[in-house]
Amino acid sequence: MKDFGPIIRALLRNKTGAMLIALQIAITMTIMVNAIHMIINRSELMARSSGLDEANQFVVAQYGYRDDFNEKYVVQTDLDHIRNMPGVVDAIQTNSVPMSNGGTSMGLQVEPGADKEGLGVAIYMADDHALNTYGVKLIAGENFDPTEVEFRDGNTREWPQRAIISKAMAEALFPDLSPQQVVNKTVYINRNEPITIAGIIDQLQAPWVGWDNVERTMITPIRTMYKFSRYLVRTEPGRRDEVLEAVKSYLESRDVGRMLFPIETISDVREQSYRDANAMQTILWVIISILLIVTALGIVGLVTFTINRRRRQIGTRRALGASRGDILKYFLLENFVITSAGLLLGIIGSIGLNIWLVDAFDLPRIGWIYLPVAMVVLWLVGQLAVYGPAAKASRISPAIATRNV
Amino acid sequence: MLGYYLKLAWLSIKRNPILSALMVTAIALGIGASMTTLTVNYMMSNNPIPSKSDQLYYVQLDNWDPNDPFDEPNEPPDQVTFRDALNLLHANKAERQVAMAKTNFIVEPDNQEVKPFHARGRLTSKDFFPMFSVPFLYGQGWNQAADDNGDLVVVITKALNEKLFNGENSVGQSLRMQGEQYRIVGVMDTWEPTPHFYDVTNGAFGEQEDVYVPFILKRDLELPNSGNTNCWKTPEGDGFKAFLQSECVNYQFWAELPDNNAKDNYMSFLNSYVMEQKKLGRFPRPLNNRLSDVMEWMKKQGVVADDAKMMMYMSFMFLLVCLLNTIGLLLTKFVGKAGEIALRRAVGASRTQLYWQHLVETGLIGFAGGIFGLLLAWAGLAGVRHLYGDNLKPDLATLDMKLVLIGIALAVVSSMLAGLYPTWRACRIPPAGQLKTQ
Amino acid sequence: MLSMQHISKVFRTDTVETHALKDFSLQVNEGDFVAVTGPSGSGKTTFLNIAGLLETFDGGEYTLDGESVKGLKDNTLSRLRNEKIGFIFQSFNLIPDLNLYDNVDVPLRYRNLSKAERKRRIEESLDVVGLANRMKHIPAQLSGGQQQRVAIARALAGQPRFLLADEPTGNLDSQMAESVMELLESINANGTTIVMVTHDPNLAARAQRHITVRDGQVTENEREPKVVSQLRA
Incomplete structure (x- = not known):
């Protein structure tokens, strides 16, 4: 560390160049830390399980538009047929599926009454094949009985007597009870209409991926007659695409007064749902990468300039006995000092920007681990950027000292 | 005089092609990123019915x-x-x-x-x-x-x-x-x-x-x-x-x-x-x-998406890094011009005239950076449209004439601002000392 | 033409104070050719810089062409340099990117001259130094002597009343030096006042007046050698 003193003094004499690099490093770190924070934040959102058997499912929407569309009959015969097709595990009619961003929600409350607080819950309507088709596991209670499935049209107000809720919803309603204890409890929908909890499933997401309470879901034993509905089909592993074609040609072959929307696999639904998050991640990665390159190039440019200006001085040092390694070490150390100063500023900047983002955009706080990681990355980038010009400087001939330029 | 300054600027840019290219690249990248995100924000905050939006x-x-x-x-x-x-x-x-x-x-x-x-x-x-x-x-x-x-x-x-x-x-x-x-x-x-x-x-x-x-x-x-x-x-x-x-x-x-x-x-x-x-x-x-x-x-109703806003702020910080970079590179470049500046001072150029000469030079670099930056923004917006697909109306990620002009103005003004300090420093050098030896 | 009375100039650093000029007085008349010699560090460069309005001075009076320059604004000094003074430097100080035409054009650009007038003057002064046929060349394509001739053309183009030369032959071999010196003499013969700093006693001897600067002060040498040289010539 014998070079430390002279480096600091040299830097103080040539403040501008050093300050420019330090500032660049500081802003680069600020952007990097917060951008990576956003990227990881989106990754965590995307990594959440929907609860579905996503690789082996597809969904098809239909809309009955003709007077002769007999929804009850058409749906029953469709389901009977599809459930018996080879490669099909199970199928349901449902109002919505996770990640589709369209669905129904209601409030559930533990005590009846208009003045009591309700908890929002996403409602799936499907028959007793729902659990098997979604691919969710019942952890307490029991599944619906086929006989308790009700038919519901757009004007029905009452809800069925029983429902199955997700574990997260059970915990939200009854924080102190285990899933087994929640079974057979009564909760209230529409302020005072009782519903008995028939069973608890491990996990199933609501349709809205951006909802804070996305894990709060409820399955009700309902077959809808809204004219618009979806079929969700689950296939045996690896047979999705083949079954999809078969189901498609079967449905298209029936002239029952309905219009079929294009079939989507659940993988498509997921891709569509998280496309914005994915796009933002890509854009942020591009920004970070170019940013690091620009910063590195800036360092190379300024160091080259400094070295060119100090050629004679470097030659003189060489003539006076400094080894190539000493010269190299000098510039690497100089960069380390500048970068460190920048990183200190960068820590303040990163935290400052994060506080603002938390405030303005409800982003979560950054974890402290981002700071040391970003610092190490930028130290490395700085050292790598400075290495080339510094190595060149170390090869300056000592003879330059005696030459007249 | 502007014609003369433009000619000198061009000669100077040609003299240090690598340094000039680095500066143009830095500005182009900054402008490219900023204009890409600015376009999306600008289009999202567009007034859809300007003639009577206040009625x-x-x-x-x-x-x-x-x-x-x-x-x-x-x-x-x-x-x-x-x-x-x-x-x-x-x-x-x-x-x-x-x-x-x-x-x-x-x-x-x-x-x-x-x-x-x-x-x-x-x-x-x-x-x-x-x-x-x-x-x-x-x-x-x-x-x-x-x-x-x-x-x-x-x-x-x-x-x-x-x-x-x-x-x-x-x-x-x-x-x-x-x-x-x-x-x-x-x-x-x-x-x-x-x-x-x-x-x-x-x-x-x-x-x-x-x-x-x-x-x-x-x-x-x-x-x-x-x-x-x-x-x-x-x-x-x-x-x-x-x-x-x-x-x-x-x-x-x-x-x-x-x-x-x-x-x-x-x-x-x-x-x-x-x-x-x-x-x-x-x-x-x-x-x-x-x-x-x-x-x-x-x-x-928060019509401008938070994501779009955050990316725009990030991009403008990115532009700031690019400009700091440009300041550094300009300092480097203008130090090499100390001899010329001293000579021009000796034969009677006023400081103001030299400021203008160098601001025109940085402005020209900014203009070039702006043009390349807009090309990058154009490519960037194509990328944005591709990434967002149906989730983004294509006209939200399309440059219009006004944005092109904003982009060029942003590039020229910001690079001239970046040029202020290096120019000031270069023109402040006392001429006498620079004329004695090469 | 140029009158310096009791000029003093002090350079200060944090620790040291150097009196570059002290009580420096000199009178140069219209049409003079003055050679300035002196050991290194004597103050002759400082004198030249002050005379050329490139540096300010601390005490005394300096009148150039009847106008006191003390305390003038930077812009006024620039204008005075541009209109009244021509510079010739040891290292020529040509701008490497510009061709000869554009190099000679540099001082003219800072005056409000028409394009035609600039062209006439540039061609005329390049003709005087014998390089009219190489206008489109860049400095690197010329020999040292030729480069210095371009620098002289640049100084002449502004039609200054007063030419300051700082070791104009310092970087040239003797043959080239001789031709540059002859050029300066012919310019002086046409009425331009010249002050030339040199360390070459032979060149100094050819000037009309020869002064020596020592420790920041002037010693005037006798005129005899000049008469001799004139006789010899």
């Missing part, structure tokens, strides 16, 4: 739960109920007013070769067309009688007219939708206000509706709900009529109020309307009605 007001009435506001802190619902929409429409207290809702249709073309297809529909009232300055290719909107009687009339878009009638005048023709025969009264010319301001609760950048029919058909034909529906209490009684009488909000209401006086009068009308309704046992919350003009409403 069109979105109406909010607070019919919500006495125990719980629609949104914290005490925000009224973002839509109105069917009965309020209809009442306000019939009251006819504004210069023009329109009640609306989103709906869906299945169109069954007479032409057997075209299969039935899904069409986005808008239930609306007659003033919609003049109020929002909708251009017509053929025919026009419907009249008061159609609104009152619930006539089966429809206005279709140019695109749908192309699809069904090969672009020919289809006014007077009939269109079969969900079992009913509608009479086409008008064909719109291309009209895609961005944002889709008149119904942002159902997506500010969604696709335009294909068909427009009288609002009252909602009731007469019991058309299904589409778009966001929010209820704080269950409709009383069964059936569709009960739903229409309920406190569920699913409808948008706009009023055209040409001046502040009209606005004040309309607000008093809304307040007295709500007071009347309170007598019927509705509107349990304190008086809390709102009128927001188009841009206020866009702002309240």
Whole structure:
């Protein structure tokens, strides 16, 4: 560390160049830390399980538009047929599926009454094949009985007597009870209409991926007659695409007064749902990468300039006995000092920007681990950027000292 | 003198091609990133109807739960109920007013070769067309009688007219939708206000509706709900009529109020309307009605996506890094010019003249950076359109002439700002010392 | 033409104070050719810089062409340099990117001259130094002597009343030095006042007047050698 003193003094004499690099490093770190924070934040959102058997499912929407569309009959015969097709595990009619961003929600409350607080819950309507088709596991209670499935049209107000809720919803309603204890409890929908909890499933997401309470879901034993509905089909592993074609040609072959929307696999639904998050991640990665390159190039440019200006001085040092390694070490150390100063500023900047983002955009706080990681990355980038010009400087001939330029 | 400075700038840029290229690249990258994200933000915050955005007001009435506001802190619902929409429409207290809702249709073309297809529909009232300055290719909107009687009339878009009638005048023709025969009264010319301001609760950048029919058909034909529906209490009684009488909000209401006086009068009308309704046992919350003009409403609804804003701030910080970089490189470059500067000072150039010479040089570098930056932004926007696909209307990620000019101005001004300090420093060098030796 | 009375100039650093000029007085008349010699560090460069308005002075009076320059604004000094003074440097100080035409054009650009007038003057002065046929060349394509001739052309183009030369032959071999010296003499013969700093006693001897700077002060040498040289010539 014998070079430390002279480096600091040299830097103080040539403040501008050093300050420019330090500032660049500081802003680069600020952007990097917060951008990576956003990227990881989106990754965590995307990594959440929907609860579905996503690789082996597809969904098809239909809309009955003709007077002769007999929804009850058409749906029953469709389901009977599809459930018996080879490669099909199970199928349901449902109002919505996770990640589709369209669905129904209601409030559930533990005590009846208009003045009591309700908890929002996403409602799936499907028959007793729902659990098997979604691919969710019942952890307490029991599944619906086929006989308790009700038919519901757009004007029905009452809800069925029983429902199955997700574990997260059970915990939200009854924080102190285990899933087994929640079974057979009564909760209230529409302020005072009782519903008995028939069973608890491990996990199933609501349709809205951006909802804070996305894990709060409820399955009700309902077959809808809204004219618009979806079929969700689950296939045996690896047979999705083949079954999809078969189901498609079967449905298209029936002239029952309905219009079929294009079939989507659940993988498509997921891709569509998280496309914005994915796009933002890509854009942020591009920004970070170019940013690091620009910063590195800036360092190379300024160091080259400094070295060119100090050629004679470097030659003189060489003539006076400094080894190539000493010269190299000098510039690497100089960069380390500048970068460190920048990183200190960068820590303040990163935290400052994060506080603002938390405030303005409800982003979560950054974890402290981002700071040391970003610092190490930028130290490395700085050292790598400075290495080339510094190595060149170390090869300056000592003879330059005696030459007249 | 400008011609001379430009010539000197060009020679100087040519003299240090690598350094110059580095600076142009740095500025181009910064401008490219900034313009890409700025474009999306700019387009999202676009005024969709500049000629009268300050005369069109979105109406909010607070019919919500006495125990719980629609949104914290005490925000009224973002839509109105069917009965309020209809009442306000019939009251006819504004210069023009329109009640609306989103709906869906299945169109069954007479032409057997075209299969039935899904069409986005808008239930609306007659003033919609003049109020929002909708251009017509053929025919026009419907009249008061159609609104009152619930006539089966429809206005279709140019695109749908192309699809069904090969672009020919289809006014007077009939269109079969969900079992009913509608009479086409008008064909719109291309009209895609961005944002889709008149119904942002159902997506500010969604696709335009294909068909427009009288609002009252909602009731007469019991058309299904589409778009966001929010209820704080269950409709009383069964059936569709009960739903229409309920406190569920699913409808948008706009009023055209040409001046502040009209606005004040309309607000008093809304307040007295709500007071009347309170007598019927509705509107349990304190008086809390709102009128927001188009841009206020866009702002309240947060039409510009947070993601877009955050990326724009990041990009501008990125531009700042690029400019710091440019400052460093310019310092490097101008130090090499100390001899020339000293000589010019010796033969009589004033400092001001030298400042200008170098500002022109940095401006030229900025201009080049701006041009390349716009090319990068163009490519970047193509990338953005690709990444977001159907989730982003393509015109939200497209440069227009104004943005091109903004981009170039941003590049030139910011690089000249970056050039200020290096220029000042270079021109401050006393000439005497630099002339003695090379 | 040039009158310096009791000029003093002090250079200060944090620790040291150097009196570059003290009580420096000199009178140069219209049409004079003055050679300035002196050991290194004597103050002759400082004198030249002050005379050329490139540096300010601390005390005394300096009148150039009848105008006191003390305390003038930077812009006024620039204008005076541009209109009244021509510079010739040891290292030529040509701008490497510009061709000969554009190099000679440099001082003219800072005057409000028409394009035609600039062209006439540039061609005329390049003709005087014998390089009119190489206008489109860049400095690197010329020999040292030729480069210095371009620098002289640049100084002449502004039609200054007063030419300051700082070791004009310092970087040239003797043959080239001789031709540059002859050029300066012919310019002086046409009425331009010249002050030339040199360390070459032979060149100094050819000037009309020869002064020596020592420790920041002037010693005037006798005129005899000049008469001799004139006789010899």
